[in-house]
Amino acid sequence: xxxxxxxxxxxxxxxxxxxxxxxxxxxxxxxxxxxxxxxxxxxxxxxxxxxxxxxxxxxxxxxxxxxxxxxxxxxxxxxxxxxxxxxxxxxxxxxxxxxxxxxxxxxxxxxxxxxxxxxxxxxxxxxxxxxxxxxxxxxxxxxxxxxxxxxxxxxxxxxxxxxxxxxxxxxxxxxxxxxxxxxxxxxxxxxxxxxxxxxxxxxxxxxxxxxxxxxxxxxxxxxxxxxxxxxxxxxxxxxxxxxxxxxxxxxxxxxxxxxxxxxxxxxxxxxxxxxxxxxxxxxxxxxxxxxxxxxx
Numbered sequence: 310x311x312x313x314x315x316x317x318x319x320x321x322x323x324x325x326x327x328x329x330x331x332x333x334x335x336x337x338x339x340x341x342x343x344x345x346x347x348x349x350x351x352x353x354x355x356x357x358x359x360x361x362x363x364x365x366x367x368x369x370x371x372x373x374x375x376x377x378x379x380x381x382x383x384x385x386x387x388x389x390x391x392x393x394x395x396x397x398x399x400x401x402x403x404x405x406x407x408x409x410x411x412x413x414x415x416x417x418x419x420x421x422x423x424x425x426x427x428x429x430x431x432x433x434x435x436x437x438x439x440x441x442x443x444x445x446x447x448x449x450x451x452x453x454x455x456x457x458x459x460x461x462x463x464x465x466x467x468x469x470x471x472x473x474x475x476x477x478x479x480x481x482x483x484x485x486x487x488x489x490x491x492x493x494x495x496x497x498x499x500x501x502x503x504x505x506x507x508x509x510x511x512x513x514x515x516x517x518x519x520x521x522x523x524x525x526x527x528x529x530x531x532x533x534x535x536x537x538x539x540x541x542x543x544x545x546x547x548x549x550x551x552x553x554x555x556x557x558x559x560x561x562x563x564x565x566x567x568x569x570x571x572x573x574x575x576x577x578x579x580x581x582x583x584x585x586x587x588x589x590x591x592x593x594x595x596x597x598x599x600x601x602x603x604x605x
Contacts, residue, residue, distance in 0.1 A: 315476055316341040320377035322370050322392050324348055324357045325543070326438060327409045328383035329447025332362040334480045337449050347373035357444045370395045374404075379476075382408035382420070387549040389419035402427030405469045409435055411496055413460040413489035415553035429469035432460045432489065434496070435482060440541040453481035460489040490557075497557035502565060504547055505558070507539035 319335065321328040324346040332344055344363045347370045348354045354366040367373040374380050374396045382392060389408070400406070406428060410416050416432050424430055437455040439446065457477040461470045474484045487495075510533075514525050525533070551558055575583040 314339060314341060315472060315479070316379045318343045318345070318377045319379045319381060320344075320373045321346040321363065322373065322380065322382045322396070323384035323388075324353060324362060324366065324444050325383065325442050326446040326451075327435065328381065329357070329360070329362050329444040330437075330449065330451040331381065331383070331409075331447075331480065333447055333449040334452065335476075336362075338479050340476065340479055341379070345373050345377070353444060360444055362444055362447070371399045374399050378404055379472075380404065380406045382406065382410070382416075385543075385546045385549045386410045386412055386415055386419070386553045387545075389416055390423075393420040393423035397423035397425065397428075400425065400428045403429075405429045405431060405472060407431045407433045407473050409433060411500060411550055412553040413458075413492045417460070417462070417489055429466045430462075431465060431470050431473045433473060433477070434458045434460075434492065435477070435480075436500075437482070438542075440538050442543045442546075450481065452477070455482050457482040457484050458492055459484060459486045460492050461486065493554050493557045494561070497554055497561045501550060501554060501558050502561050504539055504542065505551065505562070506565075507536040508547070510536045511540040 319341045321332065321344065324332070328346065332346075335341055335344065345365045345367065346354075346357055346363045347367050348357065349368070354368070357363055357366050365373075370392050377400075380396065380400070382389060384392060389410070393406075402425070406420065406424060407430070408416050408420070410432075411434055413432050413434060417430070420432075421430055435452055435455060435457045437451050439451075457480075459470065459473060459477075470486075477484050514522060514533075517525065529537070572584070572587065574580075575587075
């Protein structure tokens, strides 16, 4: 079912998995009149045009945002400051800028200083994704039944926040608002630490002797396969996530290390009761995720 037009022109700064998925669902629902993109890579520009995701793809971010009433930053967090600096002088009062990154305080620190008065920044984070990247990885149902978290400042324009909220609702997501520092702590637990663990476990496997490494690959059980799927995510994006959310990640990593040490001690002592109690408590988390309809 088609929704009302929310924007005249949307410019995507980055057209990978998230940007391409947004473009597909926005086009399907008729939420804007025109979409363009910026990408620094020629192969990405060609693929986005070949797939018909947008009407034009530019080599310079300032060219892409000219005349746009919504700008979506969908690039790795490490590129935010340079993108904001490039587009700042081009944006007209009333333009809304949002993003899709998984670290919010760093996004605000990188973008807000370059935006003139009257340009509204509404940071956002869709809790959705796959291990695939690039414009060809996008699909219109990616956000269906998922959450998008917005972290607007207290002084943010209410109309701009509502427009972005409505955009995400039309894309199939439920919308929650929270403070950026709280978002970063929550995501350090639900997303950032699991990715760090997955990268580490798969990295450990790659350092095994050749014969053993080949057997690990050949006889991968579901647990290891899940880790390899997570560890196949975009390495540039995740490098930037960990460097940008350093404090929250280190804090939760310290707690994880303490829990891991406790598990190691229980195994060494043959303490089955401690292991069983711990595993029983953690199983309840999975049940809660299923009840909340957030399980794949």
